[in-house]
Amino acid sequence: QVQLEESGGGLVQAGGFLRLSCAVSGRTLSRYILGWFRQPPGKEREFVAALKWSGGNTDYADFVKGRFTISRDNAKNTVYLQMASLKPEDTAVYYCAANYATNLFVPSRVDYWGQGTQVTVSS
DSSP: OOEEEEEOOEEEETTOOEEEEEEEESSOOTTEEEEEEEEOTTSOOEEEEEEETTTOOEEEOGGGTTTEEEEEETTTTEEEEEEOSOOGGGOEEEEEEEEESSOOOOGGGOSEEOOOEEEEEEO
16 A cells, blocks of 8 residues: 655745645555656646656656646655646646656556645735
8 A cells, every 4th residue: 555645835925936845655666657647627637747656657648848847756755746837727736646657647547646736825
């Protein structure tokens, strides 16, 4: 079992920055893929970014490329989502997610979820 605990959400003005953190526990992460999804109000949950723990390969949704960066701290077993140039349309609940050895693109195929953290971007 993998436990994921997000933190770092909040209210920010358009153009601002936030960093989300996801503390991971319960398993050795060498074969896991960690990442972030978000669910805007009234919409479906969507993929944002993913990182392969071993090797650090990353993937991003087109709508965040160049603005968001996913990274990890091996010593702290933590994955981060650095968000810059935030837009009102980035307002959503952001969820940390983990899969064992499979891609992390489709919400229905995610093995583990965090509880979510709210990000609100004001115009």
